[in-house]
Amino acid sequence: xxxxxxxxxxxxxxxxxxxxxxxxxxxxxxxxxxxxxxxxxxxxxxxxxxxxxxxxxxxxxxxxxxxxxxxxxxxxxxxxxxxxxxxxxxxxxxxxxxxxxxxxxxxxxxxxxxxxxxxxxxxxxxxxxxxxxxxxxxxxxxxxxxxxxxxxxxxxxxxxxxxxxxxxxxxxxxxxxxxxxxxxxxxxxxxxxxxxxxxxxxxxxxxxxxx
Amino acid sequence: xxxxxxxxxxxxxxxxxxxxxxxxxxxxxxxxxxxxxxxxxxxxxxxxxxxxxxxxxxxxxxxxxxxxxxxxxxxxxxxxxxxxxxxxxxxxxxxxxxxxxxxxxxxxxxxxxxxxxxxxxxxxxxxxxxxxxxxxxxxxxxxxxxxxxxxxxxxxxxxxxxxxxxxxxxxxxxxxxxxxxxxxxxxxxxxxxxxxxxxxxxxxxxxxxxx
Numbered sequence: 001x002x003x004x005x006x007x008x009x010x011x012x013x014x015x016x017x018x019x020x021x022x023x024x025x026x027x028x029x030x031x032x033x034x035x036x037x038x039x040x041x042x043x044x045x046x047x048x049x050x051x052x053x054x055x056x057x058x059x060x061x062x063x064x065x066x067x068x069x070x071x072x073x074x075x076x077x078x079x080x081x082x083x084x085x086x087x088x089x090x091x092x093x094x095x096x097x098x099x100x101x102x103x104x105x106x107x108x109x110x111x112x113x114x115x116x117x118x119x120x121x122x123x124x125x126x127x128x129x130x131x132x133x134x135x136x137x138x139x140x141x142x143x144x145x146x147x148x149x150x151x152x153x154x155x156x157x158x159x160x161x162x163x164x165x166x167x168x169x170x171x172x173x174x175x176x177x178x179x180x181x182x183x184x185x186x187x188x189x190x191x192x193x194x195x196x197x198x199x200x201x202x203x204x205x206x207x208x209x210x211x
Numbered sequence: 212x213x214x215x216x217x218x219x220x221x222x223x224x225x226x227x228x229x230x231x232x233x234x235x236x237x238x239x240x241x242x243x244x245x246x247x248x249x250x251x252x253x254x255x256x257x258x259x260x261x262x263x264x265x266x267x268x269x270x271x272x273x274x275x276x277x278x279x280x281x282x283x284x285x286x287x288x289x290x291x292x293x294x295x296x297x298x299x300x301x302x303x304x305x306x307x308x309x310x311x312x313x314x315x316x317x318x319x320x321x322x323x324x325x326x327x328x329x330x331x332x333x334x335x336x337x338x339x340x341x342x343x344x345x346x347x348x349x350x351x352x353x354x355x356x357x358x359x360x361x362x363x364x365x366x367x368x369x370x371x372x373x374x375x376x377x378x379x380x381x382x383x384x385x386x387x388x389x390x391x392x393x394x395x396x397x398x399x400x401x402x403x404x405x406x407x408x409x410x411x412x413x414x415x416x417x418x419x420x421x422x
Binding site: 007010011013014015017018041076077078079081083091092093095096097099100102103106107108146147170171173177179185187189191192193194195196197198199200201202203204205207 | 218221222224225226228229252287288289290294303304306310313317318357358388390396400403406408412415416
């Protein structure tokens with residue numbers, strides 16, 4: 001297993017994966033690091049550095065084998081296994097995630113949604129059942145779940161996250177605007193939309209000041 | 212205007228802002244960098260370094276004035292002005308953004324949605340009108356728009372982004388899974404959900420391998 005690779009490098013890998021996937025779809029079999037650099041608007045040196053973290057996949061005078069590199073990055077990112085996901089919260093955001101068919105192609109399969117709204121009991125989203133929160137424990141006992149996506153308000157997120165961890169879930173995709181304190185053996189990946197908006201507004205203010 | 216502050220530091224600012232906001236709500240007037248460090252699980256040295264980028268707001272033996280620091284970070288992040296947003300795409304994700312009232316408290320006000328589905332013409336979401344895409348040009352001429360949120364599929368995103376730029380929009384909050392090539396004077400902030408999922412799955416694989 002690779003060790004000591006910075007999260008910054010890991011954060012760049014999905015973008016490589018996306019570009020390589022598009023090259024593959026377009027029938028490109030190999031690409032030089034310069035061409036990849038132009039395409040991705042990243043320096044060739046950055047590309048070589050990034051990929052060297054994983055042993056490097058380029059060959060002098062040949063460039064990168066697109067399919068091989070795509071598959072290797074996929075393996076590194078765990079995309080060669082299926083990951084079952086449950087979505088906690090069947091509001092707009094939960095529905096948006098569930099309706100996004102692209103995730104399945106990457107091996108991320110949403111198997112159930114959970115909500116507290118009794119009107120949603122027994123309904124389905126794209127064929128995927130919506131259960132009530134009081135059915136969560138039973139569901140977790142009978143199914144293997146790799147990831148829980150948390151799309152519920154901040155106020156209940158902490159409590160629900162703890163419940164998920166108690167039920168054995170080891171990875172949380174957290175959309176609630178709160179830092180979850182669930183122990184070091186649980187992986188939390190945050191998507192904080194307000195933070196992203198603030199980042200945007202910072203850059204707007206900076207741009208305006210520099211004009 | 213501050214210059215040369217790394218985007219990594221900027222990316223950490225919203226989290227400071229969130230914690231300081233919560234302290235304020237709880238009536239905390241000042242906090243030492245050690246207490247803030249414990250609360251945020253960041254080293255006190257990191258906190259001092261981060262805040263020094265902005266001139267530093269701490270005083271020896273006093274700590275940080277919560278309200279002052281909160282307001283200053285707010286100003287730095289452009290949260291002291293109102294930002295008008297239009298949402299392109301009134302699907303689940305567009306609705307989720309529109310229904311998230313928290314954004315307004317931060318000064319981000321969604322003023323209109325746009326879609327191509329004729330069934331949505333004339334409807335409203337939380338009082339906010341949904342227009343058809345062919346009304347976009349007229350709307351942009353008559354309203355000041357700071358940010359366009361792009362929640363449409365990848366295939367149409369590039370074209371629509373160019374249209375928005377042609378209509379004078381200078382900041383795009385992009386949820387489409389594609390890199391927008393819209394020129395250097397346009398700010399693009401990407402939220403790539405698949406990338407976030409891949410990051411999560413990488414860490415799951417790594418954790419499993421280390422067990």
